[in-house]
Amino acid sequence: MHIDWWTLALQTVNVLILVWILGRFFFRPIMEVVAKRQQEANKLLEDAARERDEAVNMRAEADKVRANIAARREDLIAAARAEVQSEKQNMLAQTSQELAKLRADADAAIVRDRAAAEAQLIAHAGDLSVEIARRLLGRVPHRVLLRTFLDEICAEVQSLPAEARDGVAAAVTTGRQVEVVTAAPLSDQEMQNVSATLEKAFGAELPLVFRSDPAIIAGIEVHGPNTIIRNSWAADLERIRRELKA
Amino acid sequence: MIESPLTLSTLFRIGPIPITGPVVVTWGLMAALTVLGLLATRALTLSPNRYQTVLELVVGAIEDQIRATMRVEPRPYVPMVGTLFLFILFANWSSLIPGVEPPTAHIETDAALGVIVFAAIIYFGIRARGVGGYLKTFAEPSIVMIPLNLVETFTRTFSLIVRLFGNVMSGVFIIGIILTLAGLLVPIPLMALELLVGAIQAYIFTVLAMVFIGSALGERRARHEEEGRS
Known part of the structure; x- marks a missing residue:
């Protein structure tokens, strides 16, 4: 069996050149595009994870704010109730005082009017009696x-x-x-x-x-x-x- | 085919260099693979179409095979391993073209592939472990094994060459004989079988090349790259 060394050398060079050509123009572009897609996918996943974390944090913040709002609402309702109760007590006290004063004034007015009426009645009775006496005396x-x-x-x-x-x-x-x-x-x-x-x-x-x-x-x-x-x-x-x- | 596949005839000469049939067929394969590679990768996008998906599937399969066999990050070895597989596959299948004799049916082409694998084993071994580290691998598991390891280094490459040459050459030889003895359509089943044998031989040659290169990288290198990859 004879080996053609020129052919062996040429084939070696040919395959090495083919390795370079395919590596440069076939395998590397495909691997790069796959790697780039993988990077994009990883970036998307990272972005999604970050946005998910942000959403979770925002939801936690919203829950906290909602809890604060609820607590503040309860406080405001309690304060409003206390204020209404206090105002009601004040109004009741004030109304009672005014009623007592009105009653006292009415009593005083009644007494005064009664005294005035009595005085008027007495004066009228006096005048009437004088007139009656005068008329009766006219016959004596x-x-x-x-x-x-x-x-x-x-x-x-x-x-x-x-x-x-x-x-x-x-x-x-x-x-x-x-x-x-x-x-x-x-x-x-x-x-x-x-x-x-x-x-x-x-x-x-x-x-x-x-x-x-x-x-x-x-x-x-x-x-x-x-x-x-x-x-x-x-x-x-x-x-x-x-x-x-x- | 009536002449022996073991002989080479010079088609023409370039200066003192005789250009034989396998070299010309190899040039044709190189041109075809280059054109196909350029056409295939001229419009790669991040959103692949059907053809790009097939290409990525092929390259991904090669990467997975390297990762599974050599247990390293496959990217530096894809051009070498992938080109060996594609070239041997297309070279074996070139026998389907009438009048074309596959280059791998000649010992020179297979020897050239074996020389490249032999050089690649040494190159990647020294790159991964250094000269001293690579030479120490010949003394593993003990210094007594140095002669055997040295012999094995050559014999395994030689077996690689002879395996590919024997399988492809025998297929071509048998088909030639049957074609000479029988009619036109009789060799067709054997040609189909030869397609299968060609694919299997391309796969076997590539896998064995990966195993030899991977063994030169060593366990430490493989473990390191495995951790880096994870």
Whole structure:
């Protein structure tokens, strides 16, 4: 068997060249594109893993924020309830105070109105009684009334202390006048009769001056320098009114 | 085919260099493989189409085979191993073309492949372990084994050459004889069988080359690259 060494050498060179050619233009490009795709896939996987981690972290953050919101909501609700309760208590207290004040004011107003009504009623009753008395007295003869009141005032003069009675009687010496007030003007006869009766009661001569005043309704009054002796229905009504008010 | 496949006839000369049939067929195979390689890789994209997927499947299968056999990162060895497989496969199958004699049916081509594998064993062994480390492998498992290891280094390469040469040459020889004795269509089943034998022989040659290169890299290198890969 013969070996052609030239052929062996050429075939060796040929195969080595083919190794280089295929390695350079066939195997390397394919391996590079596979490796590049693998890198891309790894990068995608890494990106996906990173994004998944970020999503997990974001979800954890969201859960935390949600928990905080829930806790804050509970706190706000509790605070709002407490505030509403406090406000309710304040409003109730304020309303109670206002009601008590209104009630007190109403009571005072009622008392005041009642007192005013009573006073008005008393005044009205007084006026009514005066009017009734005046009308009734209109049926009694004037001289009878004058005689009656004159006798009563004389009795009252007699019951005065001596100093008061003397004070009136001393009006002559002091130059002052003693005024006799009647409800209706007196005639001269009646004036003389009244003068004589009063001078007898005081036991002295008196400088009398007569004056009529319908306000005393009925009766006779003696106004001295320091003493006033009343025997009139106006004085009686005034006394009765004061007693009723008391 | 009426002449012996063991003889070579010079087709022409380039200066003093005689150009024989296997060399011309090898040039044709080189040109075809180069053109096919360029066409196949001219439009590679990250989103592969059907053809690119097939190409990546082939290269991926070669890588997986290297990884499984040599237990190293396959990328530096793919051009060498892949080219050996493709060249032997296409060389064996070139017998289907009428008038073409496969280069691997001649001992010179197989010897050239064996020389390349022999050189590759030494080159990758020294690159992985250094000169001293590579020479120490001849004293494993003991110094007594040095003569046997030295002999084995040559004999295993020689067996590689002879195995490929014997199988392919015998197939071509048998088909030639049958074609001479029988009719036109009789050798077809044998040609189909020869296709299978050609593929198997290409696979066996490549796997044995990977085993020899891997053994030169050593366990330490293999373990290191395995950890680096993982």
